[in-house]
Amino acid sequence: MKVESFLEGKMGRMIGQDEDYSSVGGILGNGDEADREGEEVLLVPPLNFAMVDHGVFRSGFPESANFTFLQTLGLRSIVYLCPEPYPETNMEFLKANGIQLYQFGIDGRKEPFVNIPEDTICEALKVVLDVKNHPLLVHCKRGKHRTGCLVGCLRKLQRWCLSSIFDEYQRFAAAKARVTDQRFMELFDVSSLKHLPTYFSCSNSQ
Numbered sequence: 001m002k003v004e005s006f007l008e009g010k011m012g013r014m015i016g017q018d019e020d021y022s023s024v025g026g027i028l029g030n031g032d033e034a035d036r037e038g039e040e041v042l043l044v045p046p047l048n049f050a051m052v053d054h055g056v057f058r059s060g061f062p063e064s065a066n067f068t069f070l071q072t073l074g075l076r077s078i079v080y081l082c083p084e085p086y087p088e089t090n091m092e093f094l095k096a097n098g099i100q101l102y103q104f105g106i107d108g109r110k111e112p113f114v115n116i117p118e119d120t121i122c123e124a125l126k127v128v129l130d131v132k133n134h135p136l137l138v139h140c141k142r143g144k145h146r147t148g149c150l151v152g153c154l155r156k157l158q159r160w161c162l163s164s165i166f167d168e169y170q171r172f173a174a175a176k177a178r179v180t181d182q183r184f185m186e187l188f189d190v191s192s193l194k195h196l197p198t199y200f201s202c203s204n205s206q
Contacts (some may be wrong), residue, residue, distance in 0.1 A: 048143030
């Protein structure tokens with residue numbers, strides 16, 4: 001069972017790891033498996049998981065405990081924003097579920113040495129904007145800075161005002177928010193991507 005309808009009410013909202021997932025498990029659990037084991041199947045989203053738009057999700061790095069939850073999304077693609085190789089366990093999960101991996105390695109160093117490559121963000125956005133890749137998950141390590149910058153640039157394409165873009169970024173980055181990230185989003189040039197669709201209907205993500 002897909003969870004997009006459940007998550008539409010949580011669009012742009014971070015699902016914290018300290019939340020009670022019992023109600024989510026009740027709604028999303030696999031009934032057959034639950035009957036076999038005599039208990040409810042508990043689905044655990046990755047750190048900082050949220051819905052960005054129809055068919056587009058964001059999170060921190062998925063752990064094996066999150067795989068059952070990710071299966072409910074029916075993912076076709078994952079956009080991975082770290083330079084490190086994808087772990088073998090995660091690669092096996094992708095292969096078993098027919099999920100395509102798109103890796104755009106962006107250095108995660110802290111200020112003042114952060115260098116966000118605009119061309120890499122542009123290439124990653126092209127993958128995100130192509131509905132043939134949906135449903136799609138964007139993630140980095142914690143789902144804060146690199147993922148936040150990519151989503152912020154998407155919002156700029158969607159003509160969000162800067163204050164709303166920064167507000168969404170700060171909800172995920174919290175005390176770790178970086179002025180350099182916000183400056184990058186403010187100066188990001190969307191002109192080369194304006195010809196691409198930036199809003200996605202439910203039918204496009206099926």
